[in-house]
Amino acid sequence: MYRFLLTPRWWGINIFVVLAIPFCVFMGSWQLGRFEDRVQSHNAAEKRPDAAELRAVPLRELLPVDQKTSGRSASATGKYGEQFLVPDRRVDGKDGSYVLTLLRTDGGKALPVVRGWLPKGRPAPAPPAGQVTVDGALQASETPGTDGVNAAGGLPRGQLGMISAASLVNLVPYDVYDAWITLNRADAGMVAVPAAKPQNTGLDLKAFQNLGYTGEWFVFAGFVVFMWFRLLRREAEAVEDAELGLAPVSPSGAAPASASAESGRGSSS
Structure with a gap:
């Protein structure tokens, strides 16, 4: 009855199924692993001590910034130079500006330092x-x-x-580190700016997309198995009907023309 499995058509179907199921399982497992990684990074970020409680590490040992070094307490030595305001920043639910001052380090590069936050309209104090x-x-x-963050143009x-x-890069005549620090203790007259969590470590929409894709790939694997069975x-039933001499029925419910002809000859005889 199942000799049809050896036909070229079924060889193609079987090969497709044998390849599709492991692929779907692999992709589902990979997406599940991505979700678990995001959960672990989220838990690690939640348990990470505040930067003010950790021993400061020289800046050069923490560069470049990644998920492991973001939020770590860094130290740098130099002289303050140009100062800027970063408007439209909220601290404790209030609108204001960050006070950002460039620290010219001994290496020649400048490190952007957020010395604190000020409410709107208050002038920024000069750096030490x-x-x-x-x-x-x-x-x-x-x-x-x-x-x-919105990189709005046309600022004063x-x-x-x-x-x-x-x-x-176009505002100062020297190189600037591709990183910045927010002081653990703000300078006088300002409010300390809390450190932001590292990017891609929270249980955000992307994390739940990974979980959704996990389910989709396993559903695909189950659908392939279902369609194969x-x-x-259907093929086995068709073979069984043919062996029993049963005439197949067309989609319209009428017997095929050959079957009608056979029945006509039988009645005339």
């Missing part, structure tokens, strides 16, 4: 003079759309839309 050592939470350069002189080396059953 002379050689200073700062400790703060290390952050990756901002990009448009990250945590509501002395203001920045986002904190990044790309936004400072369905085709097998």
